Amino acid sequence: MTATEFTLTDLKRILREGAGADESVDLDGDIDDISFENLGYESLALLETGTRIEREYGITLQDSDLAVTRTPRALIGDVNALLHRDPQGALRD
Template sequence: MPETRFTVEDLKRILREGAGADQSVDLDGDILDTEFEELGYESLALLETGSRIEREYGITLEDSTLTDARTPRELIEVVNSHLSTAQVA
């Protein structure tokens, strides 16, 4: 079974689909270490993003995981950690 990885491109797609994109923010730039708040995504938008990730990737994320992840890089790492655990099980 090939390993499933969650990428920054996956995150950008889900952010746009779920919460849209602030016209003043360039999601196509280097956003990995930019805080979600600076990107225009508040906690409610991140909870929606988390729900979409859970449905699409078949994992469960704690609400605190979503609010503790301050940047896309942090969220991607958490999602990939969950994916790795799910694939081993």
């Protein structure tokens, strides 16, 4: 799949499909700046999420980047930065 934008809606779908959702967390709320830890997603769940994003969007996320990504907003920014680069690493127009 060649996507041009990764959104919060995309991330929520992938989180639910891959790791499920803690019943005490409302993923439909304003979660952009809530830490993944507070949302109930530990490192293993984030690695699974990263793998699903890579497969679906045709990008490569570094495990070390996922380990330091703390919020949905940060992960969305990382994914979009990769989507907007060509295979040689240059930014696309």
